[in-house]
Amino acid sequence: MDKNTENLISVFIDENYDACTECGHSYRDDEEHFIGYGENGDLKSSCNACSSNIKVVLLKREFYRRPYKVPRHDAVLWRYMDFSKYVSLLSTSSIYFARSDTFEDHFEGAQGIKSNREQWDRHHLDYLERAITYPPDGGKTALTSEEIKSEAQRLLKQLHSSGKFGRERTYINCWHENEHESEAMWRLYSSYINNAVAIKTTYKRLSSSLEERKNIQIGMVEYLDFRKQFSGINSAFWRKRKSFQHEREVRAVYFEFENKNLGISIPCNLPTLIEAVYISPKAPEWFKRVVDDVNIKYGLNITVSESELNEEPFY
Ligand SMILES: [Zn+2]
Secondary structure, three states: HHHHHHHHHHHHHHHHHOEOOOOEEOOOOOOOEEEEEEEOEEEEEEOHHHHOOOOOOOOOOOOOOOHHHHHHOOOEEEEEHHHHHHHHHHHHHHHHEHHHHHHHOOOOOOOOOHHHHHHHHHHHHHHHHHHHOOOOOOOOOOHHHHHHHHHHHHHHHHHHHHHHHHOEEEEEEEEOOOOOOHHHHHHHHOOOOOOEEEEEEEHHHHHHHHHHOOOEEEEEOOOOOOOOOOOOOOOHHEEEHHHHHOOOOEEEEEEOOOOOEEEEEEEEEEEHHHEEEEEOOOOOOHHHHHHHHHHHHHOOOOOOOOHHHHHOOOO
């Protein structure tokens, strides 16, 4: 299978993840279903009952709930950045994913707050002890209760170190979901002076622009009160503290087992990604021409819009 086809299938699976494309049935946990081509060569995701609609089965999957919600396909996403970052996006034709432990928010990948750690440990120890006592084969373990406790302790330690391991292997690229341009985001994510731009895209555009989509998940961040909740082992990179709620973040997350770089660039189709570029409300007049020039230099036909914040009021 060539890379392009593989990518199309990955995007298809991601966008049609939860339900049968034939009858609309929502998959249940562990439910087996099929991905393949129908009569006309179109991709389908099908439950058992509809499986005769698939003429070529590509793969059989078991459903598991994702730890994040996917935005609507037409959800509008923004990324605010300084001009230098924009030029870098164009010149490399790739999106930069930063390693999670390089983010300013040191809660990236966190399970919870430290003062609640004992409660978290207790919960997982209980769970592990039960799982060791009653293994999945339906029998009961031959281990003594002391051995069960020490084995559970060992696994708990592993959980702790896998949390740290995950932070160093998880790469993230962030977007802000909003129908409109945001004054606050200009302030937060650009120098808000004369050299910033905002890229406007949609979930669908972002999803299909990435040329190595296979191991990338794109979803919405959920905001938690960490004083009362934990993020959950598989959800850590999809949860942030409530104090970040204004970010309305949609993120692309990539896990790289081997890599130890501080960032990874993933090739991206720029005309697919970029619906429009907005220039900073504080930009001088000449700045729009510079952005136009650099787009032309990289062969891109992109609409460059003045900031909506600069529209004139009447009273
Ligand atoms: Zn069906």
